[in-house]
Amino acid sequence: MQTLNKTIKLKSTSNLTMTSRLEGCLATMISIFHEYSGKQGDKYKLNQTELEAILQKELPNYYKSQKGKENISKLMTTLDHDKDGEVSFKEFAMLNVCLAIACNDFFVDLQQGK
Structure with a gap:
């Protein structure tokens, strides 16, 4: 690794x-x-602590909008499609895709005056 x-x-x-x-x-x-990934547990996946750390540091505005560990736990459950208790790169990439789509939609709506 x-x-x-x-x-x-x-x-x-x-x-x-x-x-x-x-x-x-x-x-x-x-x-x-x-x-x-891999600071704890599987080297190729994020556990909840690692997911929270990556959100805090790399997506701080999104993290602030989640308001608490309960919502991070819900996010973890939502992202964990294979239900193994960790977030794979594929699952993490889907979060980024969804955030990019949401941001794009926001800016398109803003430009269209919605």
Whole structure:
């Protein structure tokens, strides 16, 4: 796992100028996930403590909107599609997709005066 983290981190930072903006975003998302995953339990998944840490640091405005551990627990349950008690990268990526869609919808509505 350390090799994977180092490879992702190296590619996401040192090659960032050589990639497109979207490729850089994807590499960053992967790198951030693996920075937090595996500190406890499965090295390729986030437990609830790790999920909360990633939300606090990397999505602070979203985290503040969740208002408490009870809502983080509900989010964990919602994200955990395979019901193994942890959030895989695929499950984490779905959170990011849903947040991106919600943000896009908000800005489109704002531009349309809704």
